[in-house]
Amino acid sequence: MHTHDLTPWTHHHIFDRGNRAAERGTRRVMAITALMMVLEIIAGWWFNSMALLADGWHMSSHALAIGLAALAYWAARRYAHDPRFAFGTWKIEVLAGFVSAMLLLGVAAAMVVGSLERLITPTEIHFVEAIAVAMLGLGVNVVCALILGNAHDHHHDDHHHHGHDLNLRSAYLHVIADAATSVLAIAALLGGLLLGWSWLDPLMGIVGAVLVAIWALGLIRETGQVLLDREMHHPVVDEIRAVITGHPSWQETTRIADLHVWRVGHTQYSVIISLVTHDPTLTPVMVKQQLAEHQELVHVSVEVNRCEDI
Known part of the structure; x- marks a missing residue:
């Protein structure tokens, strides 16, 4: 049997070139988030603020999820030429987004449990100190959102399309969700400081948990659709x-x-x-x-x- 050159009838299976800007951005955001996470957890425990403590533990899940996003970008690029992936490695990124959304749901549940405990057994809160730390956390979230937003804009310019990077979106959603809980924590702490409404702190923890759960479910639906190849309505x-x-x-x-x-x-x-x-x-x-x-x-x-x- 003669050996023929099959090049005209073959092609590569790297259908998506990845997002190097997002990979760099997620690594930076992961480091920033981890540092802020430690500060908020310590401050929430020290100043006895459930909203601040919940925000800190919430941020711990963000550090893990954003780290997972960065790892997914690396893995998709690392195994891009691996023939075992019949249709490329892009879905590694989508899988990371799905896992991140599941983490968000877990954190939302933990926020509800912790907030209910504080509603049932109220404790003293150091409002001024807690507000200062929450505002610092919000500032960090804004910086992280800008970093990831720039990565999204760069990716869109490179590809000239309106497709969604679900891995980047999951990381961005973690940052936005944390910013939202920071805002709620600040509002609750101000209400407690100025009006004496200490119950507002755990209540806002529950509100934040509901908001995070809604966003997480939306991301689960979108990533799940891709992972299950439910595309015949496109x-x-x-x-x-x-x-x-x-x-x-x-x-x-x-x-x-x-x-x-x-x-x-x-x-x-x-x-x-x-x-x-x-x-x-x-x-x-x-x-x-x-x-x-x-x-x-x-x-x-x-x-x-x-x-x-x-």
Whole structure:
């Protein structure tokens, strides 16, 4: 058997080039968040503020989740050429986003439990000191949000599309969620200091937990959809069908028997399509040429089956 060069019929499986700016940004934010986490936990315990303590423990989950995001970027890049990943390594990033969302739910539950305990058994709070630390935490959150926001803008400029980096979004959501709980903590502590409403501190802890849980569930839905390949409602699916059913030569001769579309990158899709036709001239190459106008379709497999009864 002769050895032939198959290069014209093969291609790489690196469909998404990653986001190096986000990788650098998440590493920086992880270090900043870890330092602030230690400060808030110590201050919350020392000044007896449940809202501040909850915010500190909440930030500990952020440090872990943002570190996980940075690790996912590295792993996706490290194993990009590993042939064991049939459709690339992009979903490593999506998986990290899913785990981050689960961590957010766990922290929300812990915030509720801790806040209820403080409602049932109130304790003295050192309001002035706690407010100062909470404001410092908020400032740190703003800096971290700016770092990750710049990484998102850089990624969008590089790729010229509106696809979402779900790993970066999960890291960004952790920072925003922590900023929100910091704001609630400050409001609660000011209410306690100025109005004597000590119950406002644990109450705001519960409000913050509900808000975090809502955001986490939204991220779980979005990342879960990608991980489970639930993409058949995407507009590109109808566009693929339109290419076949709208082609003048195929309208009466060809039908779609099976179609699978799933995402292999932020806005890149893989397609397997099975056609049944009585057109003797139809070939898979012809179908691929018609689908080539959709640049988001980066991996297309076409099967043509002959049947005279259509």
